[in-house]
Amino acid sequence: MSSDAKALVAGHAAFAEGLVSAVAQITGQGEQFVTMTNTAMSADQIEQNMRAVVREHAIHVIFTDLPAGSCTIAARRLLRDDSELTLVTGVNLAALLHFMSHGEITSHEAAVSAAERAKGSVLVVGTPGGR
Amino acid sequence: MGVELYRIDDRLIHGQVVVGWGQPMRLGFIALVDDDVASSEWEQELYRMGVPPEMDVYFATVEQAATELEKWNADPRPGILLTGDIDTMARLIGRYPDIRTVNIGGLHHREGRGICLRYVYLTPDEQAALRSLQQQGVVVTAQDVPSARPMALEDVLEHGRK
Numbered sequence: 675m676s677s678d679a680k681a682l683v684a685g686h687a688a689f690a691e692g693l694v695s696a697v698a699q700i701t702g703q704g705e706q707f708v709t710m711t712n713t714a715m716s717a718d719q720i721e722q723n724m725r726a727v728v729r730e731h732a733i734h735v736i737f738t739d740l741p742a743g744s745c746t747i748a749a750r751r752l753l754r755d756d757s758e759l760t761l762v763t764g765v766n767l768a769a770l771l772h773f774m775s776h777g778e779i780t781s782h783e784a785a786v787s788a789a790e791r792a793k794g795s796v797l798v799v800g801t802p803g804g805r
Numbered sequence: 806m807g808v809e810l811y812r813i814d815d816r817l818i819h820g821q822v823v824v825g826w827g828q829p830m831r832l833g834f835i836a837l838v839d840d841d842v843a844s845s846e847w848e849q850e851l852y853r854m855g856v857p858p859e860m861d862v863y864f865a866t867v868e869q870a871a872t873e874l875e876k877w878n879a880d881p882r883p884g885i886l887l888t889g890d891i892d893t894m895a896r897l898i899g900r901y902p903d904i905r906t907v908n909i910g911g912l913h914h915r916e917g918r919g920i921c922l923r924y925v926y927l928t929p930d931e932q933a934a935l936r937s938l939q940q941q942g943v944v945v946t947a948q949d950v951p952s953a954r955p956m957a958l959e960d961v962l963e964h965g966r967k
Contacts, residue, residue: 686820714923716815716913717889742823742855744816750851 680731681773681781683765684710684724684749685739697770706774708733712744721748734758734781735773737765737788760785768795807878808836810885813894814910817842817887818852818862821910825950826885827860833882834861838870838897839889867893871900878903891934898943907938909947909961921965922956924949932962 683690690709698704708731712720724745727733738746741763749761760782762769769792776784809830814822817837826832835856842848843866853862865873870886877884888894891912898904911924918926925947927935939945939958946955956964 714913716911716915717817717819718815719913719915720816740820740824740855742818742820744819746855747816747819747851750854754847 680706680708680733681735681737681785682708682710682724682727682731682733683737683770684745685712685765686743686745687711687713689739693765693767693770696767697774700767700771701774703774707770710745712748715744717744717747720744721751724748724752728752728756728759735760735762735785737761737770737773738763739765762789762792764789764792766792766795768792806833806883807880808874808886809883810908811894811904811906812885812887812908812910813889813891813912814887815889815912817889818855821950822885822887823856823860827857829951830883830885832860832885834863834877834880834884836863836865836870836873836877836884836886838865838867838886838893840866840893843869867896867900870897874901874903891931891938895934895938898938898941902941904943906944906946908955909935909945910949919965921961922947925961927962927965932965936962 683694688711690711694704694707694709697707708727710723710727736749736759738749740746746763753759753761762785769788772791773784773788776787810826818835837852843864849864856862894907909925912926914926917928920926935945935958945958947961948955
């Protein structure tokens with residue numbers, strides 16, 4: 675993945691902005707990610723905004739927060755028209771950190787790897803009454 | 806149980822519906838009433854993929870929904886019926902007058918619409934259509950999420966005049 679390749683992070687309210695701000699705090703970098711919110715937008719507006727952002731920043735990977743969310747629905751509409759795009763839904767901080775640390779692999783491969791990292795980063799620690 | 810919420814929401818199936826309402830209601834099914842979606846397998850798959858496997862999704866035209874509502878309302882599980890606009894809900898009520906309450910969940914900004922609430926924008930014609938529903942005895946309120954206070958139509962329209 676080239677170092678200037680960008681990904682879009684999209685979600686409810688300030689989800690994307692917050693997640694990318696956490697990336698920036700941890701790594702000192704966050705420019706690799708463009709953010710958008712679905713706040714106060716209809717489904718059509720979300721799709722139009724997403725298309726514009728993807729076009730403007732030559733995005734190949736879209737991260738969204740919730741499988742049922744309107745950003746995910748919009749992203750899947752974009753994927754229908756653009757076979758170069760990859761969507762990862764259910765994104766978390768571990769996924770973004772992993773995505774941006776990848777070397778020279780394709781955006782799609784980096785997205786797949788980030789999704790695996792996201793799944794593996796959700797842990798349950800402790801049991802009631804236990805130690 | 807059956808359909809417990811008749812909701813107008815231009816995003817149709819999305820996070821607020823599936824999670825925001827779905828979890829506290831222990832939602833068993835969603836009936837999406839939209840003539841375009843009902844005629845497109847691809848659109849149906851798009852919306853179905855966002856819904857947890859334990860939740861059923863039914864797609865119907867207005868005509869089909871008017872027929873199916875008896876069955877949906879006999880379902881022991883709670884459900885939500887969704888339309889993407891006021892006209893579709895009004896046409897459904899015209900064919901199934903037992904619908905007595907309508908929730909406005911999200912009608913967002915577009916050309917010709919004025920703001921009433923941060924999630925409700927209406928044209929003058931849409932305002933008139935909602936008033937007409939109310940005059941038919943349908944209680945119309947706006948409420949985006951279950952934790953919000955439902956707002957009566959008169960108050961919603963009053964906000965739009967300010």
